[in-house]
Structure formats: structure tokens, C-alpha cells
Amino acid sequence: MDESKGLALALEEAQIGYREGGIPIGAALVAADGRVLGRGRNMRVQNDNPILHGETSCLQNAGRLPSSAYQGSTMFTTLSPCDMCTGACILYGISRVVIGENKTFLGGEAYLKQRGVEVVVLDSSECRELMEKFIVEKPDVWNEDIGVEERVYSREGIKASSK
Numbered sequence: 001m002d003e004s005k006g007l008a009l010a011l012e013e014a015q016i017g018y019r020e021g022g023i024p025i026g027a028a029l030v031a032a033d034g035r036v037l038g039r040g041r042n043m044r045v046q047n048d049n050p051i052l053h054g055e056t057s058c059l060q061n062a063g064r065l066p067s068s069a070y071q072g073s074t075m076f077t078t079l080s081p082c083d084m085c086t087g088a089c090i091l092y093g094i095s096r097v098v099i100g101e102n103k104t105f106l107g108g109e110a111y112l113k114q115r116g117v118e119v120v121v122l123d124s125s126e127c128r129e130l131m132e133k134f135i136v137e138k139p140d141v142w143n144e145d146i147g148v149e150e151r152v153y154s155r156e157g158i159k160a161s162s163k
């Protein structure tokens, strides 16, 4: 599948997520023959679920598949995959990860490459602008999703102790 078409599916999921009040990250898994195996979006807010990121939600929606289904497949994602999603892509032997943007967050791209996964960054301004808008609107939800909430708490701890 054409890279921009695959990314468009992922971006559509991200936009649905944004309209639902969720974290606007989407993904689509496309097989070697171009069939769309699954699509998904971050469901932290909608489902109160900390492990349904764009990519893991997509893998869940694709369902239980034989390992051969992942061979030659591409995970399209609007944002550079976090450590959890990087691990999931490696675990299932996904061959290629096509990323919308990695300016607002840089995930496990180096590790993907090290493990033989092809990584393509499309540098999409649409993906970046959607994330930037969301991060400005809901910084606390974003920090929670990328696991940096404790840094916020520790900063508050410093403020409190200096009083």
C-alpha cells in the first residue's frame, strides 16, 4: 500500500480519537498484500485503558492472527511509537513501521532499526499539528500517557518543600 494512503487511515483514527475527547494517535496495520488487517486509536481516555495506544489498539482490533500474517506487514502510526508499542511491533515480527511524525515525541525508532524493522518517517504536518493542538489543550493527559506524570509530581514536591 502507498505510504500516504496507509498514513491517511491512521490519521483518520487519530481524528476520531480527538473528537471523542481522547488522545489523538491512530494506527493501521496493513498486510504484505495490501489488505488492511486492523485499525485502532489510543483509548486511554475513552476506555480508561492504559495499554490501548494507537498501535496496540490496532493489534487488538486485528484480532488473533497467525504469525505469517505479520510477515511483510506495515504498521502505520501517526506518532513515533512508544517503548510498549515498539516492543509489540517487534514481538509480532512486523516488517515495517511508517510514522507520521516524531517531533512531538520520539519513541523507539532506533531500537526498531536495530532489530531489523524498516522505519520510515513521513514528517506529516497534519499529524504534528493535531498532536500539538492536543498537548496544548490537555498536557496532563498527554504526560500521563507517556508516563512522565511523576516528573510533574516531583516538581510540585520541590515547590512545596521550598515554601
Ligand SMILES: [Zn+2]
Pocket (backbone or CB within 6 Å): 053, 054, 055, 081, 082, 083, 084, 085, 086
Ligand atoms: Zn504506544
